[in-house]
Amino acid sequence: MHITLKKLHRAYGSLHAVHDISLEIPSNTIYGVIGRSGAGKSTLVRLISLLERPDSGEILFNQNRVDMLDKDELIAQRRRIGMIFQNFNLFSSRSAAKNIAYPLEIAGKDTSFINKRVAELLDMVALAGRGNAPISTLSGGQKQRVAIARALANNPDILFCDEATSALDPQTTRSILDLIRELQQKMNLSVVMITHQMEVVRDACEYVAVLDNGSVVEEGKVVEVFASPKSTTTKEFLANLAPLSQPYEERTKGMVRWSNEGGNYTLRFRGNATGEPVLSRIQKRFEVEFNIRAGGVQHVGNEDVGTLICDIIGEPVEVQKAVASLRESGVLVEEDLA
Numbered sequence: 001m002h003i004t005l006k007k008l009h010r011a012y013g014s015l016h017a018v019h020d021i022s023l024e025i026p027s028n029t030i031y032g033v034i035g036r037s038g039a040g041k042s043t044l045v046r047l048i049s050l051l052e053r054p055d056s057g058e059i060l061f062n063q064n065r066v067d068m069l070d071k072d073e074l075i076a077q078r079r080r081i082g083m084i085f086q087n088f089n090l091f092s093s094r095s096a097a098k099n100i101a102y103p104l105e106i107a108g109k110d111t112s113f114i115n116k117r118v119a120e121l122l123d124m125v126a127l128a129g130r131g132n133a134p135i136s137t138l139s140g141g142q143k144q145r146v147a148i149a150r151a152l153a154n155n156p157d158i159l160f161c162d163e164a165t166s167a168l169d170p171q172t173t174r175s176i177l178d179l180i181r182e183l184q185q186k187m188n189l190s191v192v193m194i195t196h197q198m199e200v201v202r203d204a205c206e207y208v209a210v211l212d213n214g215s216v217v218e219e220g221k222v223v224e225v226f227a228s229p230k231s232t233t234t235k236e237f238l239a240n241l242a243p244l245s246q247p248y249e250e251r252t253k254g255m256v257r258w259s260n261e262g263g264n265y266t267l268r269f270r271g272n273a274t275g276e277p278v279l280s281r282i283q284k285r286f287e288v289e290f291n292i293r294a295g296g297v298q299h300v301g302n303e304d305v306g307t308l309i310c311d312i313i314g315e316p317v318e319v320q321k322a323v324a325s326l327r328e329s330g331v332l333v334e335e336d337l338a
């Protein structure tokens with residue numbers, strides 16, 4: 001399901017929670033929306049999932065307006081949408097199977113259909129045989145699996161994940177993201193993944209929109225946004241993966257380190273524009289030397305985005321030429337002037 005948002009606005013009193021958002025969310029992919037707490041992510045999800053109406057603007061599914069539907073059409077359309085949340089929102093008094101059965105009961109399916117479908121769904125989320133388990137006996141990861149099975153019970157076109165992995169440890173996060181990716185492909189879902197973690201965007205999403213103060217400040221293919229972030233907000237999110245504005249110890253976390261200090265430049269480049277030939281070419285052309293302090297690679301989709309933290313040693317004018325030449329070669333250069 002292709003989703004189009006046109007000039008969406010939603011205010012609570014004088015607070016513009018969603019301000020003039022226009023986006024194209026392609027079908028059959030995982031689209032990330034990242035933003036800090038309060039950026040407007042959940043409000044945006046409530047609008048796109050038709051739980052709330054925008055003050056103005058349009059929402060289209062496959063080019064059809066869906067923001068002005070009457071009650072019956074709305075119910076039918078909402079059945080095409082699944083949602084999962086940070087706190088799972090499961091019925092704690094029901095078993096795993098009874099939770100998954102719930103939307104099927106609402107849709108009026110008969111018992112034999114429901115039993116068969118629930119078994120299928122349990123299998124899909126790797127919980128086969130655990131149907132009778134009370135929710136309270138399941139781990140966080142297992143609860144989210146039950147929630148995913150419930151969200152997908154009626155074969156929706158769209159799955160919204162609102163901070164779905166924020167309450168989970170890194171390893172469980174990985175397994176849930178892997179499951180969502182697998183199910184996205186299997187079911188041709190359009191997944192909208194809301195998060196405040198760049199790791200989630202890196203590991204699961206093909207596209208990303210960065211939200212700040214209710215507005216989109218940057219969007220595009222994840223690999224492009226990683227390789228050449230433009231907005232300050234995006235750079236700050238990336239800084240949590242390879243932080244520049246933080247102490248050296250912090251910003252080289254997860255990188256291979258040759259030295260415990262220095263590194264006033266951060267170079268980012270995409271896998272096939274590999275750093276080394278570029279650096280040695282520039283070292284020959286200009287009177288500079290690169291002193292590499294730390295380096296790392298982020299796997300984004302099927303590509304690698306490299307980050308090098310280094311000093312560039314030489315006369316200022318030569319250093320400036322080298323930086324300009326790096327940028328011409330498609331390397332993103334950030335200078336830490338502090």
Ligand SMILES: Nc1ncnc2c1ncn2[C@@H]1O[C@H](COP(=O)(O)OP(=O)(O)O)[C@@H](O)[C@H]1O
Binds near residue numbers: 015016041042044
């Ligand atoms: N129902 C509401 N009534 C009043 N203010 C709200 C309501 N929902 C959200 N807000 C406000 O809108 C802003 C965006 O909130 P939200 O969409 O929940 O952000 P996020 O999910 O990115 O943390 C916040 O300042 C929040 O306090």
Ligand SMILES: [Mg+2]
Binds near residue numbers: 041042043
């Ligand atoms: Mg939220």
